[in-house]
Structures are given as C-alpha cells and as structure tokens.
Amino acid sequence: MILVITPETIVPNESEIINQMFQDGLDLLHIRKPFVSREEMTDFINSIDESFYGQLVLHSHYNLGKNYGISRLHFREEDRKEGKYKPFMNGNIISTSVHEINSYNTLEKEWEYAFISPFFPSISKKGYGIDSAVIESLKERNNQDVKLIALGGIDSNRIQEVFDLGVDGVALLGAVWESDEPLYVFRKCRRAIKR
Numbered sequence: 596m597i598l599v600i601t602p603e604t605i606v607p608n609e610s611e612i613i614n615q616m617f618q619d620g621l622d623l624l625h626i627r628k629p630f631v632s633r634e635e636m637t638d639f640i641n642s643i644d645e646s647f648y649g650q651l652v653l654h655s656h657y658n659l660g661k662n663y664g665i666s667r668l669h670f671r672e673e674d675r676k677e678g679k680y681k682p683f684m685n686g687n688i689i690s691t692s693v694h695e696i697n698s699y700n701t702l703e704k705e706w707e708y709a710f711i712s713p714f715f716p717s718i719s720k721k722g723y724g725i726d727s728a729v730i731e732s733l734k735e736r737n738n739q740d741v742k743l744i745a746l747g748g749i750d751s752n753r754i755q756e757v758f759d760l761g762v763d764g765v766a767l768l769g770a771v772w773e774s775d776e777p778l779y780v781f782r783k784c785r786r787a788i789k790r
Contacts, residue, residue, distance in 0.1 A: 596764030597785060598652075598744060600625040602772040605635070610642035616781050617647045625669055625766070627654040640665075652690065657683055672698070692746075696732040699743060708742035710766055714757060715748025733760055751783040758788060 599621055601609070605628065613624055624647070628636065636656045640663055643651065652667040653660055660666060667688045670680040675691045683689065684705060692710040693699045699709055714729050729747075736743065742763035749757055750770035757765050767784060774780045 596622045596742075596744070597781075597788075598623045598625060598764060598766040599771055599781065600627050600746075600766055600768040602768075603628055603630060605631070605639060606772065610639070612777050614644050614647070615778055617644070617650065619778075619782055620785055621650070621781070622764070623650050623652055623667065625652045625654060627669075629655060631655075633659070660687070690744075695729070696735045699741070700736065700738045702738060702741045704740035706741045708744050708763065710744045710746040711762075712745075713747030714745045715753060730760065733762075736761075749784075751780065751787040754784050754787050755789055 597620070599613075599616060601613075601624065613621075617624070626636075626639070628639065631639065633656055636659060640648075640651070640659065645663075648663050648665050650667075651663075651665050652669050653665055654669045654671075657668050660668065666686060667690070668680070668683050669690045669692075672692045672694065674680065680689055680691075688707050689705060690708050690710070691702070691706055692712065693702070694712060696711070699711055702709055711729055744764040744766050745757045745760075745762045746766040746768070748769070749765050749767060754765055767781065770784065771777045771780050
C-alpha cells in the first residue's frame with residue numbers, strides 16, 4: 596500500500612498531479628493542510644476527481660467528509676490521546692500517528708492503520724529523524740490488529756527495503772513534493788516495489 600501526504604500549503608497544479616497519481620495506482624491520499632480555511636479545503640477537495648473521494652483521508656475539517664462521502668479520517672498522536680477522534684468513530688475509518696513501537700503496540704483495533712515515524716531522516720523536515728531508532732524497534736511489533744505504515748525519508752531507493760522489513764505500507768511526502776517532478780518520483784517509487 597502506498598500513501599501520499601499532501602504538502603501543508605497548496606502547490607501549483609497539485610490537484611492535477613494528485614488525480615494522475617490516483618490513475619497511476621495511488622492507494623490513499625492524506626490531505627494534511629493545517630493552515631487552510633474550510634473554504635480553501637472545500638475548493639481543494641472539489642478540484643480532485645470525485646471518483647477518488649473514497650481514497651481521500653482528512654487530517655482536519657472532518658465534518659466536510661459527510662458532504663463528499665469521505666469516510667477516512669486521520670488523527671494526530673496528541674489528538675488521539677485527548678480522545679478527539681471519539682465523536683467521529685461511527686461510520687468512519689480512522690487512522691493515527693505514533694513515533695515509537697510501544698505506542699503502536701497499545702493501539703486498539705478501531706484504528707485501521709498508524710503511521711510510524713521517522714523511519715529515516717526526513718526529506719521535508721531537515722534534521723528530523725537523524726537519531727531515530729524506529730527501524731530497530733520493529734522487531735518488538737506485536738499488534739496484529741492495526742496496519743503499520745512507515746513514514747519519513749522514504750524514496751525510490753529505500754522503498755523496497757522498507758517493505759522488506761514487514762511494514763504494511765509506506766507514506767510518501769518529501770520525496771514527492773520536494774521534487775520538481777512529483778509525478779515522476781511517485782511512479783519511480785511504485786516501479787521500485789517488487790510485486
């Protein structure tokens with residue numbers, strides 16, 4: 596499973612690139628735009644082909660999901676700990692983020708999957724993840740109810756290595772959006788996975 600997370604700000608031609616990624620086999624798109632207004636988010640969703648709405652995951656403006664038939668919602672680690680996801684559990688597919696394996700192992704089965712990061716030093720956040728021990732801790736994984744999605748520093752050169760470690764999927768962010776050719780990078784990552 597390959598997921599892509601949007602950049603925080605809206606970039607030129609973003610929706611055209613996203614629509615093409617879906618046509619090229621993107622599994623899920625996480626819309627993470629913490630600084631956009633409800634109106635801007637509405638415009639952004641409207642710019643994506645509605646045939647892909649079932650593959651969109653909202654990180655904010657959760658109530659918009661009902662208007663678009665979007666039932667996938669993602670909650671940050673701190674929002675999960677504060678129980679902010681509870682009003683949205685019924686009828687939705689929820690995911691979250693963790694930063695170490697012990698937190699992941701304690702997740703209940705209401706979570707479809709969790710991002711674990713940083714896997715490698717981040718591409719988009721310079722200096723973040725340099726001392727990460729996430730990879731070494733994977734051997735302590737004992738949660739079979741929640742899928743584990745690797746995030747952080749993953750590109751076409753590392754994507755197969757990550758899958759070989761037994762994760763259920765990868766999330767791409769910096770490798771795609773820090774590139775001058777995001778679509779090319781996405782396709783290269785897909786081709787790099789041994790089927």
